[in-house]
Amino acid sequence: MTNDFDYITVNKVLVQGGGIICLQSYENDDMHVMPPAAIKKVTLYNEYSHKTTLFATNVTLADITVSSLGTIWAVDMMGHLYSSKSKLDGSNLYEKLETQAYALKWSYQRITEQTPVCIIGEDSDLWIATFEGALIHYDGRSFTSYAGIKRPIRFKKVNGDYFLMGYGCQLMQYKNKQWHAMTFDPSIASDIPINDVAYANGQLLAVSNLGLILRQQPNNIFAIAMNMPDIPWFGCDTLNDKVYLAGGSKGAYVLPKPESNDVSEVTLIKQGHFVAVEVLDRKVVFLQASTTRANFVCYLPSAQRQWFLVST
Amino acid sequence: MGYITYPRTSGSKKDIKRAQAILVLIEQLLLSFNPSDLSLLLTLVSRIGWANLPPALRHKLLQLLYYDLFRRINARKVEDAKAHRSTVNIITKALVDVAFTLSNKTAFDEAELPLHEYLTASGHWAVLLGQKVNPVHYSQDLLIFDNGIHVILTAGMSRGKYDTDQQKQIRAAARLYDTDTLQALKAAHKQGMLVTLNLLADYIIKGNTDMGYDLEAIPKSLMEYHSARHEVLKLINPFNPSAHANNLPQQKIHRGKNISFAFYLTTLIRESALSFWVEDSQTRGTECRFLTIQLISIARIFITQRREPTLLAWSEEIESALIEFFTTVRVKRVTNSSPRLYLQKEAEVLAACIKQELLQHTLSSNESMPLLTACPTAMLDIVTKLPNLESSENEYIEFL
Numbered sequence: 001m002t003n004d005f006d007y008i009t010v011n012k013v014l015v016q017g018g019g020i021i022c023l024q025s026y027e028n029d030d031m032h033v034m035p036p037a038a039i040k041k042v043t044l045y046n047e048y049s050h051k052t053t054l055f056a057t058n059v060t061l062a063d064i065t066v067s068s069l070g071t072i073w074a075v076d077m078m079g080h081l082y083s084s085k086s087k088l089d090g091s092n093l094y095e096k097l098e099t100q101a102y103a104l105k106w107s108y109q110r111i112t113e114q115t116p117v118c119i120i121g122e123d124s125d126l127w128i129a130t131f132e133g134a135l136i137h138y139d140g141r142s143f144t145s146y147a148g149i150k151r152p153i154r155f156k157k158v159n160g161d162y163f164l165m166g167y168g169c170q171l172m173q174y175k176n177k178q179w180h181a182m183t184f185d186p187s188i189a190s191d192i193p194i195n196d197v198a199y200a201n202g203q204l205l206a207v208s209n210l211g212l213i214l215r216q217q218p219n220n221i222f223a224i225a226m227n228m229p230d231i232p233w234f235g236c237d238t239l240n241d242k243v244y245l246a247g248g249s250k251g252a253y254v255l256p257k258p259e260s261n262d263v264s265e266v267t268l269i270k271q272g273h274f275v276a277v278e279v280l281d282r283k284v285v286f287l288q289a290s291t292t293r294a295n296f297v298c299y300l301p302s303a304q305r306q307w308f309l310v311s312t
Numbered sequence: 313m314g315y316i317t318y319p320r321t322s323g324s325k326k327d328i329k330r331a332q333a334i335l336v337l338i339e340q341l342l343l344s345f346n347p348s349d350l351s352l353l354l355t356l357v358s359r360i361g362w363a364n365l366p367p368a369l370r371h372k373l374l375q376l377l378y379y380d381l382f383r384r385i386n387a388r389k390v391e392d393a394k395a396h397r398s399t400v401n402i403i404t405k406a407l408v409d410v411a412f413t414l415s416n417k418t419a420f421d422e423a424e425l426p427l428h429e430y431l432t433a434s435g436h437w438a439v440l441l442g443q444k445v446n447p448v449h450y451s452q453d454l455l456i457f458d459n460g461i462h463v464i465l466t467a468g469m470s471r472g473k474y475d476t477d478q479q480k481q482i483r484a485a486a487r488l489y490d491t492d493t494l495q496a497l498k499a500a501h502k503q504g505m506l507v508t509l510n511l512l513a514d515y516i517i518k519g520n521t522d523m524g525y526d527l528e529a530i531p532k533s534l535m536e537y538h539s540a541r542h543e544v545l546k547l548i549n550p551f552n553p554s555a556h557a558n559n560l561p562q563q564k565i566h567r568g569k570n571i572s573f574a575f576y577l578t579t580l581i582r583e584s585a586l587s588f589w590v591e592d593s594q595t596r597g598t599e600c601r602f603l604t605i606q607l608i609s610i611a612r613i614f615i616t617q618r619r620e621p622t623l624l625a626w627s628e629e630i631e632s633a634l635i636e637f638f639t640t641v642r643v644k645r646v647t648n649s650s651p652r653l654y655l656q657k658e659a660e661v662l663a664a665c666i667k668q669e670l671l672q673h674t675l676s677s678n679e680s681m682p683l684l685t686a687c688p689t690a691m692l693d694i695v696t697k698l699p700n701l702e703s704s705e706n707e708y709i710e711f712l
Contacts, residue, residue, distance in 0.1 A: 004699070004700075005699060009593045009594055009595065011593065011594045011595045011596070011601075012595070012596075025594040026699045027594075028696075033604075033607055033608065033611060034604075034608055034611070034696065035594060035604065035696075036696055036697070036698055036699050038699060038701055040701075044708075047707060047708065048706060048707050048708065049706050049707075049708065051706065053701040056698050056699055056701055057698070058696060058697065058698050060594070060604060060608060062605070063596075077604070077605060077608040077609070077612070078608065078612055079612070093612075093616070094612075094615060098697075098698055099698075100698050102701070113612075113616060115605055115608065115609045115612065117596075117605060118596065131605050131606075131609060151640060153596050153597045154596040154597070167640045167641065168640070189652075191639070191640075191653050193597060193640075193641070195596075195597045196597075209597060209643070210643060210650075210651055210652070210653075211650075211651060227650075229650045229651050232643070234595075234597050234598070235597075248591070249591075270711075272711075273591075275591065275593050275595045275597065275598050276595050276596065276597075287593075287595055288593075289591045289593035289595065289598060289600075290591055290593065297711050298711075305710060307710065307711040308708045308709065308710060308711055309708070309709040309710070309711040310706075310708065311706050311709070
């Protein structure tokens with residue numbers, strides 16, 4: 001039963017075929033080491049949601065992604081890659097690994113002895129970043145390792161390009177089939193995490209949970225656009241030219257005029273503890289921290305009832 | 313630009329003169345007690361540069377002070393017991409000061425020896441650590457000098473170097489030490505040979521509105537002592553001194569998650585494990601996720617190497633992981649200044665403190681775990697069963 005667990009959190013949401021794919025982790029107070037994970041699909045209708053469990057594993061899933069052909073890919077923290085199609089060879093790095101496929105034909109394969117942290121890409125063009133600093137590429141047949149960044153936080157596809165960001169003021173962009181490190185103004189402390197990036201009105205914004213909102217200048221260098229030391233910015237995403245921000249325990253915010261050079265205000269739109277924000281199918285989804293239930297918060301800016309809690 | 317330097321011998325000469333004066337005063341005091349001689353002697357003792365003395369002279373002087381003079385003054389027959397006790401206590405404090413001055417702080421930190429061993433290593437005296445029969449968390453440790461001086465080690469922000477409320481400390485000690493040690497402690501108190509030393513007195517920083525400890529300056533070796541650890545751990549906010557690792561109903565209401573300080577080995581220390589709060593989420597960029605990645609990474613390496621690590625090996629890996637956690641992820645918010653990550657030195661002290669907490673806890677708990685033998689209990693805790701997942705249709709709930 002799910003109520004054996006003290007904390008269930010939704011850690012990532014993605015769109016797939018009209019539904020929302022969710023990555024969940026299950027934790028107990030006396031079990032801090034390897035939270036088991038599940039992948040579910042939630043379809044939202046007018047008055048209710050329909051949930052389907054797709055997959056579960058007793059090894060923590062670090063990240064999931066959905067390819068444009070609809071394949072779900074996942075990596076776990078022991079070094080396995082998972083696919084919602086039966087194309088991986090079933091090799092194992094950890095004999096106690098247990099999986100349960102509820103729907104779709106799942107397969108897995110050992111890929112690295114490092115700790116995978118995040119994944120993005122297409123069925124024959126996948127990228128996996130490890131905690132130790134490798135960037136592993138999968139072309140559908142074999143794996144190749146490149147140098148990446150140590151302590152990455154996440155990948156994100158923004159305006160058609162992949163970005164990889166991490167602790168220690170690190171941000172890379174994949175352009176012309178190569179990963180390039182992006183540069184920051186020297187006034188920015190070199191130890192701040194880069195938590196998320198978003199594209200609004202022709203400019204890239206980056207946020208840090210040390211309170212900074214950065215903007216890419218015409219010379220491509222990121223400079224500080226706003227410093228709000230009290231608000232830990234964990235995430236940002238754009239809908240209709242408005243940038244929505246997850247401000248940790250300080251709530252959900254919107255940046256009303258990101259195009260203006262004079263970015264000087266953010267507006268609180270909801271109290272709560274939000275550690276990520278994703279715009280999916282014209283909905284703004286905020287992921288919660290410090291919750292015991294597997295819920296996420298959905299914001300529909302133009303609807304009459306704007307805020308919903310969706311259980312997964 | 314140049315500097316004018318003076319040969320060090322001039323300082324040394326001055327100190328040798330002081331040493332000779334002290335020798336004369338000791339001789340006089342051994343013959344007959346005179347308060348003004350004692351007062352002069354204590355002034356000289358506090359001012360002398362011990363490091364400038366030739367080793368043989370320094371040793372002779374310290375032996376006379378610690379043993380001959382201390383014993384003679386103690387043994388005096390006087391009517392006013394209270395005044396006598398006060399006099400002995402003043403000498404005790406002066407001698408403890410000398411012992412700690414001689415153990416140069418930097419060298420002490422580098423040596424990473426427990427305090428009693430480091431004091432003994434000076435070669436002038438032997439110091440023992442009182443052995444507790446009933447270990448209790450965050451109670452004071454006891455140093456016993458071989459001339460009868462007892463030093464209760466405490467730590468605190470508001471107290472001076474020597475605490476005056478010794479009754480309270482003795483009451484606490486009564487729950488910890490065996491009858492013989494306790495009787496010796498009480499006797500030392502009665503005779504004025506007991507002092508209560510604030511280990512962190514030299515590391516207090518006073519701001520305009522608040523006070524704190526200079527984490528960068530505190531020697532890691534002080535983390536050996538419960539009282540110092542407790543004070544340092546309180547700097548991690550929010551901190552739960554009384555929370556149990558796996559029994560936290562109030563924290564669930566608080567909508568937070570407590571990570572036990574010894575979080576990896578939490579099943580070993582179900583009782584009275586200290587904890588600090590982290591954001592409960594496995595979402596990217598959060599503290600909890602970073603800790604999970606680090607801990608699985610440690611476990612994975614042990615598993616792939618097919619090693620059953622010792623408790624010490626676990627604790628060392630956890631210490632390194634925590635240094636990285638504090639310097640990479642954990643934000644330090646200080647009143648009236650911008651948030652920042654912890655500095656390397658600060659992180660090292662906190663991580664050393666947490667490591668000691670883990671080691672000391674298992675040493676003192678009933679189910680004592682040997683430090684240097686494999687610790688399979690910890691490995692068992694890595695995986696758990698699959699969640700049994702139920703899916704059903706659901707109405708939306710309006711989020712207010």
